[in-house]
Amino acid sequence: MANTSPYDMPELRLPLGGETLTKPISRQVLADTIKRQLGLTATSKLPVPQTALPKLAAADLPRVLVVDDVASNRLLLQELLREAGIMSLLASSGEEALALAQSERVDLVLMDIRMPGMDGEATLEALRQLGGVWKTCPVIAVTAHAREEERQRLLSCGMHDVLIKPVDAKVLVKLLSQHLALTLPAPRQGNGGTSGMAPGESHVEADGELAVVDMQMGARLAGGREDLARKTLTLLLESLDESEASLDTAWQAEDEEALLDAIHHLNGACRYCGVPQLALLAETLETRLRVQGVAAVGSLLNELYAAMGRLRAWQSRQA
Template structure:
């Protein structure tokens, strides 16, 4: 063989006389450097020039990782002995190769292969190829915890394996426990964080006892899968579910607190205001004013607690409500249906509206309110939200689903539940406006008159005289 400029003629002449296949491969440049006649026959090449002209740049990532491992493992002068299967001209050839680092004349390090053909069984060849090309990380450790073997996937993850088994683990005690169980004869699985060349990753590990086919000593066979993406996705999902549960619990708490505090305050402030407007002696008038002041102070505290808990200003203002068509003077008595499960609230609203000339009737829950709308003729519905049997949102949806003019009657929510998300639910259910409890009597009268006389009937087709139905 004609040696290259980087190889000694004397060395090449000596190798050329050997029956053992010997070749040199540059793992960095991915090119052949030399092969003796026995290696040319092994590779199915007619000449050295033909072999060196072959393009090795397209080798698989597995083979590239394997040659990288060998380069690092033999850099200190060590030798590595392992089986290789080649495919010259498409046919598999298995050899037992001894690999070492050889330095060319210009000091370039290359891999020197010295091979002996192996008559391996087909199943053995296939098993070896599967082991080398699988994405699973396969490692073999001795009973001292030091590595004996790593397939290309394991080498790509951890690099040169000269550290004890447990050093891979973020929590060393996990590795110690895993190897101890395997050496005791127990097959064990574990999900653990490990330190790889890519950083800290989550691996699912399967460790089980075995025997070293070379020495016969007890070994630990480790099979690993990188499940980082799955673990992180599950953690993100769990965090999202926890956050959603917290938000739901907070919403339920705010709803309950708002209802339980504002509902009784509605009666306190409403009736004290009615009292203050009646004919009282000076002492009684002062007492009614004190009730009013205390109630408003308590209401301010409740509102602030809810605002802070919600984390944003509530949109329960008339500016956030749909515009009310303007307070004309009605030429008839407006008919108002008020639906609320609180007797005190019903008495208050009825008292206020009747004092202003409204015809106001009441029902105790959403189901009764719906029946009253189906059978009656109303100019306005005032609807509480949190009620038994059927709540105000469900009742409003059912009213909007009616197939006659009654589906168009304005609905104003009168409720203590005025968080932003709740108000959006009301609008989606067909509720036109809302009044916050405790009720501001002036605002109640203003909105009731505005919606009851808004002219909504003019948009209803005049079928069988429904516009005139009174």
């Protein structure tokens, strides 16, 4: 019996009999094969070596728990996992993740770090305290902060790896393959919708300003998936009123942590949907708030509100 991935399968000759199994292997397939080789069951048709991943029953699929308070981030990761043949469980908070962990089988966790309530590090600690398989279940931090010192800090607190936002599908598949010990299909190459733009390039309006909405940019950010970019744009538009209310409440209360939570949430919601004006302002405001504090962001906050208004006006023109 040879145990190998379908991509690494050599041309094997088994003069004394035997079968080849390709990973991933379900428990039932492994048990049936061993029984046949030991002569404990009637001989059945031998499996043909495969050139692609075998189709597994839903119960046998790897299961990844995605924990992120931003709906568009969950949507993107769910789509990338689906393409890789992996079942996803979605949690919008650390508390929800902890509840799912006590009732569902999970093989790996993709963990956002900055979340209201239980953040990613607190959620990791709570999961480890469940004991059993949760003591060793791989947890990958998903964060927009790519500084090496932040990466090392996350690894030292118990994360198995760090995935940087915006998520690169190839990097995600590589990490999943490594930590699940599976050979996964390479992510599909999206056609980028109508993009054809170089990385970093973006449409500008006639007045030289960044575009309010740029679906070419959105498709590129969503890995060439224009339909996904449109879905994340819809989610952003639906959340604008709530985001503005959260920002205003935190600003009026001079609550720096609540303001950071609100702008971080908006920044994440802008990440994959092609809204360059709002995305740039959200990223700039979050960075300034982290570095200089709440007293330094008043003028930027007004600019942010104006950009949100222009996005609402764009939405009205599409109706």
